[in-house]
Amino acid sequence: MPSKAEIKSVAKLKQKKYRKESGLFVVEGIKLVNEIANNGLKVHKLFVTHQQAPHFKGHESVEKVTSAEMRQMSSMTTPPGLLAVVNLPEKIRSTSAKHILLVDAVSDPGNLGTLLRTADWFGIKTVILSENSTDAYNPKVVQASMGSLFRVKVVYADLVKTITELKTNGTAVLGAVLTGKNIYSYTFPERFALLLGSESHGIRPDLLSQCDEHITIPAFGNAESLNVAVSGAVILGEIKRQLTFKVQ
Amino acid sequence: MPSKAEIKSVAKLKQKKYRKESGLFVVEGIKLVNEIANNGLKVHKLFVTHQQAPHFKGHESVEKVTSAEMRQMSSMTTPPGLLAVVNLPEKIRSTSAKHILLVDAVSDPGNLGTLLRTADWFGIKTVILSENSTDAYNPKVVQASMGSLFRVKVVYADLVKTITELKTNGTAVLGAVLTGKNIYSYTFPERFALLLGSESHGIRPDLLSQCDEHITIPAFGNAESLNVAVSGAVILGEIKRQLTFKVQ
Structure with missing residues (x-):
């Protein structure tokens, strides 16, 4: 179970300042979470509500949270119940594309x-x-x-x-x-x-x-x-x- | 000066139900308010904040309100200080356009x-x-x-x-x-x-x-x-x- 401080630190990632400080950002919902790896990005932490938890059996790294905790961390009006904290990509420089x-x-x-x-x-x-x-x-x-x-x-x-x-x-x-x-x-x-x-x-x-x-x-x-x-x-x-x- | 009830009735126009009931809707900002007539629509009432009032001298029908009253009526994060209550258009039926x-x-x-x-x-x-x-x-x-x-x-x-x-x-x-x-x-x-x-x-x-x-x-x-x-x-x-x- 995540601590109150941890929940709070994820909620703070709604602000750019904290994303910069921590090098982390948030992705919500199964569809988007499944796409994170496309970009070579790494999931730092994964949170799921108790209701959604049965879908994630066997994923050791998933942390269970209450609906209230999820609402605190989520930026969505109706939180989908799955939230990933992801490492920001390294700074890329690219002007070579056509x-x-x-x-x-x-x-x-x-x-x-x-x-x-x-x-x-x-x-x-x-x-x-x-x-x-x-x-x-x-x-x-x-x-x-x-x-x-x-x-x-x-x-x-x-x-x-x-x-x-x-x-x-x-x-x-x-x-x-x-x-x-x-x-x-x-x-x-x-x-x-x-x-x-x-x-x-x-x-x-x-x-x-x-x-x-x-x-x-x-x-x-x-x-x-x-x-x-x-x-x-x-x-x-x-x-x-x-x-x-x-x-x- | 508009009454509290009047301010409240304008604020209610944020909801579809009250727009339907009253046959009125709200338009904010000088640019949009100037365009209302393009559609043959009629302004029912015009409200302006005390700060914006000097720009509307001579418009008899303009009612002055406080910033707090404007914020109550407005749907915008930063109310532009001019708000028109406009008559909804009559029901149009049109399938003849090319x-x-x-x-x-x-x-x-x-x-x-x-x-x-x-x-x-x-x-x-x-x-x-x-x-x-x-x-x-x-x-x-x-x-x-x-x-x-x-x-x-x-x-x-x-x-x-x-x-x-x-x-x-x-x-x-x-x-x-x-x-x-x-x-x-x-x-x-x-x-x-x-x-x-x-x-x-x-x-x-x-x-x-x-x-x-x-x-x-x-x-x-x-x-x-x-x-x-x-x-x-x-x-x-x-x-x-x-x-x-x-x-x-």
Whole structure:
């Protein structure tokens, strides 16, 4: 049985500060817990409620908790009854992939989770986030990504430096803006990094001037803008259509 | 100065039950309030905090409230200080538009708001929701739609009957599923209704069998599915590309 202090220390992992300090984060529910290993990540501790315990017979390392203790540790409205404390991945640096998603200052955890899920769907294996973006190991991102957090490399980096590196290795940096080239007539290059801006301010000026091209989803109606995850999805879809089906 | 009972009755509009009873809903922030008239909707009452009041001099109908009263009425973490109580639109019935979005049992207000914003961007003027979908006049939908709620016709209807009507008037009903025709090789018809399913269960069987075609966004990676608003956006983008630029 875990001690009160232990339960409390897991509950604290809802805050970024404690995730950083301890090098741990939380994953809930059998489906996501089963995906942790996809990323080579290691489960540090596994907690299960007494009700769910019969499903985990034989797992020596599972610790049983009461529903009240689970609610204390869980970030979900209805805790699924299984909670893993996982070691954060080592810092990765990666600008060598052929297709990269760059995101500047995304602040909403739901948006980041949806972006990771979308990147994964479209086969983008590397997502590089500016250091002031929301933490990908925030419980809301973990849940909204539906396991894609464990399949996509998530890197935090200085985007100015990253873009400079990308350009020297021949990657075209494409900034999604409101007044750029129409994505449906633009011909996408084989090697690209798609840069998306923050929900409220778009791409900041110093990154904008570094882009090789500014691209835009044409508007057919009157909305002023699109949600950041939606924009990313529409552009990635068009890129994949062009590169895969070799049509303009 | 509004009475305590009046403040309380506005606060109650966070609940669907009271919106239905009173025929009223709430819109917050100057940007959204300015858009209310786009839809022919009428502001029933306008409340402003003492701090924001100087910006609304000369508006006779504005009622001043304290910050505490505003917080009680507001659904936002940081109330913008301007809140309109608006008359719900009359029930609309509409299956005559050339391009329609149909949504079955969407439950997350954020997803519905994002879908309305996306429909608006891609010039879809009519969105028909199954009667068990989340209420479009829920404060979270109002805010997430970024004003698109006032530019897009939102109709609640029995989707089985709606699809039957659509088919008799020559509209092709296209269901978005995980195992249908590839949207990048399918030729979209000029007159269509795109049907999206619920976040967790997809399109229900009786609607699925009514569809003229099942279509799919091809997966390039390992995610199991896409967010409903993201799927809608990718498909609408491809439809508009084909119909506008007349290319396959």
